[in-house]
Amino acid sequence: MTETPTAPQLAIDADLQAKLDRLRAIFTDMDRVLVAYSGGIDSTLVAKVALDMLGDDVLAITAVSPSLMPEDLDEAIAQAQFMGLTHELANTHEMENPNYASNPVNRCYFCKSELHDTLKPLAKERGYPYVVDGVNADDLQDYRPGVQAAKERGARSPLAEVGITKLEVRQLSQSLGLSWWDKPAQPCLSSRFPYGESITLEKLARVAAAERYLRNLGWRQVRVRSEQETARIELPPERIGEFVTSTDLDALVQAFKAAGFAYVALDLEGYRSGKLNRVLSSEQRQEYVRA
Template identity: 75%
Template sequence: MIEAKLQQLRNLFQEMERALIAYSGGVDSTLVAKVAYDVLGDRAIAITAVSPSLMPEELDAAQLQAAEIGIKHELVETHEMDNPNYTSNPVNRCYFCKSELHDTLKPIAHERGYPYVVDGVNADDLQDYRPGIQAAKERGARSPLAETGISKLEVREISRLLGLSWWDKPAQPCLSSRFPYGEAIDLGKLQRVGRAEIYLRNMGYKNLRVRSQADTARIELPPEDIKNFVRDIDLLELTAKFQDLGFMFVTLDLEGYRSGKLNRVLQQSY
């Protein structure tokens, strides 16, 4: 089954002949870049959007992965932070982010003769609230993983099958997703929450979120890690670090980490 879907993915790129990949460095877009390069060689290019919502460490990882794949990799600046429709953090914030991304990439693809801009949207993403998907579709972007029915779990399975060392890399969505809808986003807030997450990752906690609401940080960890975290971590030292970053209060979410938890407010509205 996995091998068949991988072949479908390869066939799709063969039909495209040339492709520009919107490459974030996450496991999804990196698999797309890998397969595109395997099929198309130098007729595929990966471009990463650089903005305040991408931490330097994530950019470094994306560059290392692209180099390991062998695909040509370029950086381009995006300016979603200049758009008040984005920084005001409405429920469709991602629409404006992806609009900026694809409004930047589409002209590049056109100028260089790439008929397609492709992204890393997978089949599971289509079942979630993702307004950015609509923005990409409106601009003619394609989603090879979704088109071939490849789920998030299958992305990881195929990545492992291909020998990609980052097959189990935790998901790292845009830092703006750490804030409740309606709370305005600025550069300082993005850097604060990003540094807090890097601090915890450097302590060995990889699958986590630091949610930010006003001056409060809420740490989310997998439920099975919570007990050991409380037992092993110097909580006073951690609190002092977070306060140095600009938070006033530091809390631990006892329910544990769940992707898209802030979208619950949307479900309660219907």
């Protein structure tokens, strides 16, 4: 991201305005707050509203690890600068935890445990009584072990508390003039691996290189799923035909092989959020769903 122009503002209806008012009230009551800020639209909206209410009493921290693409970190930094947000980086070390690197079905629990075990003492040391994240109301309906880890460590999720959905996050972001209101979701690179396949630094690097190649071709909503030695590309279903006819497939295959993959495949179903969770039993899903 080289620039962050102000977006044309969108008028919101009375119900969403009421949610925004309640969100603002939450931050007014908090006084000083540390935001777990990934640079995604959820945590960025949280940071923006907190900043509007509390000004210099807001600190945003972005966790830096091998599962974060450098480009996404650059965007997070640029967005924080655009908003005038006090922003710092903190290294996390989830890859050193075998419970994370072995990629069990609750891998995200160990990721968020590491994140909040890093942020909580930092907040206490700096005098911030609250740590908040960007979990929204829709997240509580999906399999999200990380939500439980954050809750156990005392973090709050203001968007979820107010009942703001992902669509409403985008609407509010546009209404507040944030140019990245339609930014695609970019979960960590570890989410590209099927449960049970171990995650290594080398595997993360090859996924990052493959997705970077596709982003440089202009594809915003894209995933490269890594299954052993195979890269499986996911794109919006309605654009698969365009991809096949407009892309130099030979060049793409060679680029993916140079990144470290042996095979390249295209998922004909297309991109679906949470697709890897299909293998989970209903019991596994319910363990961490907090409706």
